[in-house]
Amino acid sequence: MDQLIALPVSGDAFLLRRADRVILVDGGRSSAVLSRELTKYGVDRLDVVICTHADHDHAGGLVDLLDRSGITVREFWLPGAWAESLPMLLQKPVVVVDDLIQTLDKKVPYFPFDADPDEFEERMLSYVRSQRTEYRNAERLADRYAPRSADEQGNRDGNQEHFVPIDGQKYAGQGGDKLPVSRSGGDAAAKAFRNGRGRIRYRVAKKKISKPVASFWSGMIDTAERIHQIAAQAMRHGVKVRWFDFGEFAKTGHSGGGDRGFLIPLNAVELATPPPPPVGLSFLVRLTPLNEECLVFLSPSCKPHWREPSILFTGDSPLGQGKNYSVSWLRWPMGVSRDVIATAPHHGAETNLAAYSHLNSQARVMLWVRSGGNAGHPGPTYRDIDPSLRICTNCPHAKKPRQAAEIHLLKRPIWYPMRTHGHSCSC
Ligand SMILES: [Zn+2]
Numbered sequence: 001m002d003q004l005i006a007l008p009v010s011g012d013a014f015l016l017r018r019a020d021r022v023i024l025v026d027g028g029r030s031s032a033v034l035s036r037e038l039t040k041y042g043v044d045r046l047d048v049v050i051c052t053h054a055d056h057d058h059a060g061g062l063v064d065l066l067d068r069s070g071i072t073v074r075e076f077w078l079p080g081a082w083a084e085s086l087p088m089l090l091q092k093p094v095v096v097v098d099d100l101i102q103t104l105d106k107k108v109p110y111f112p113f114d115a116d117p118d119e120f121e122e123r124m125l126s127y128v129r130s131q132r133t134e135y136r137n138a139e140r141l142a143d144r145y146a147p148r149s150a151d152e153q154g155n156r157d158g159n160q161e162h163f164v165p166i167d168g169q170k171y172a173g174q175g176g177d178k179l180p181v182s183r184s185g186g187d188a189a190a191k192a193f194r195n196g197r198g199r200i201r202y203r204v205a206k207k208k209i210s211k212p213v214a215s216f217w218s219g220m221i222d223t224a225e226r227i228h229q230i231a232a233q234a235m236r237h238g239v240k241v242r243w244f245d246f247g248e249f250a251k252t253g254h255s256g257g258g259d260r261g262f263l264i265p266l267n268a269v270e271l272a273t274p275p276p277p278p279v280g281l282s283f284l285v286r287l288t289p290l291n292e293e294c295l296v297f298l299s300p301s302c303k304p305h306w307r308e309p310s311i312l313f314t315g316d317s318p319l320g321q322g323k324n325y326s327v328s329w330l331r332w333p334m335g336v337s338r339d340v341i342a343t344a345p346h347h348g349a350e351t352n353l354a355a356y357s358h359l360n361s362q363a364r365v366m367l368w369v370r371s372g373g374n375a376g377h378p379g380p381t382y383r384d385i386d387p388s389l390r391i392c393t394n395c396p397h398a399k400k401p402r403q404a405a406e407i408h409l410l411k412r413p414i415w416y417p418m419r420t421h422g423h424s425c426s427c
């Protein structure tokens with residue numbers, strides 16, 4: 001029997017059992033909590049583990065899941081943008097930390113101490129957004145108008161000299177075993193990240209930067225460390241890694257890859273080889289997670305006449321772009337059931353309100369599944385949805401304790417019933 005379970009963790013972690021395969025989409029904040037929940041559900045093997053983006057409440061639980069739980073994983077599906085930074089993160093984390101601190105010293109010394117932390121964060125995110133967009137547009141022009149030299153072609157086609165610096169081994173995303181990361185390498189990395197946090201604290205003590213600035217920058221170091229840990233773990237355990245790149249999708253509007261009929265990306269392209277490091281972009285710009293670049297995956301049902309639901313994992317995505325994310329990029333794949341069970345975008349946060357109309361214009365949502373978020377979530381748009389159409393691991397407004405939300409999909413033709421177990425949502 002097919003089953004979707006929103007695990008009662010802090011953050012997002014969704015378990016899907018479908019067609020004899022088990023997939024996990026995101027891991028919440030803590031590997032300890034995640035592995036306890038997975039054990040409770042009898043999971044000892046995961047066919048696919050997806051990380052939609054590097055935010056703590058999605059990626060934190062994946063950093064040492066394998067070391068801790070004994071669960072075996074066949075494949076990790078990770079954001080392509082990470083791959084651009086991984087060679088450096090794995091081999092010389094000190095360089096990444098230095099770059100982050102240099103950007104801090106260059107970018108924010110004059111930022112007023114009494115400024116609002118949210119305003120600072122918004123300012124940094126829009127800086128990152130504009131830098132990445134500019135880079136992508138420039139790359140697109142170069143692709144179109146300037147024939148690449150044979151050398152650059154080589155880099156594109158996987159002969160990536162600067163991308164395979166470790167023992168001359170090819171790092172092409174096929175298998176973790178291709179890129180050995182030693183224990184001492186892990187210790188050196190932990191030390192580099194610790195050192196970075198220390199340098200930020202020093203700047204606070206010397207009153208060079210304010211606390212909101214420091215916490216944003218420490219968050220960046222944490223993000224870099226999570227990405228390092230997830231990748232290094234996959235490699236240590238010999239787990240195959242597949243890369244899904246939002247940037248490629250942003251250029252063309254076409255998504256591709258994944259496993260047809262089982263699990264496909266809607267806003268990313270699977271890469272045969274990881275993209276080369278973007279020249280001239282700081283690690284701040286490369287690594288900062290932006291919600292609009294969060295990966296979105298669909299487990300499609302190809303039996304629309306049965307009304308068998310497709311399952312949509314929205315992560316923190318607004319399903320759109322531009323001002324207030326009002327331009328939808330959602331293109332429903334041909335032949336796929338438009339009856340949908342969808343996870344609540346960004347834990348139901350009002351920042352993602354555009355996602356509801358984007359999805360409703362292309363599909364019929366039979367059930368929204370919400371988890372994670374904070375006491376300020378969810379927002380009015382989510383709370384306006386008919387309560388019979390939502391299920392929640394916790395309803396902060398109603399102060400409900402965390403509990404798994406289970407959806408059992410019962411196979412019957414013509415109309416596709418489901419049985420749910422958990423809090424009916426009273427957010
Ligand atoms: Zn989130």
Ligand SMILES: [Zn+2]
Binds near residue numbers: 426
């Ligand atoms: Zn709720």
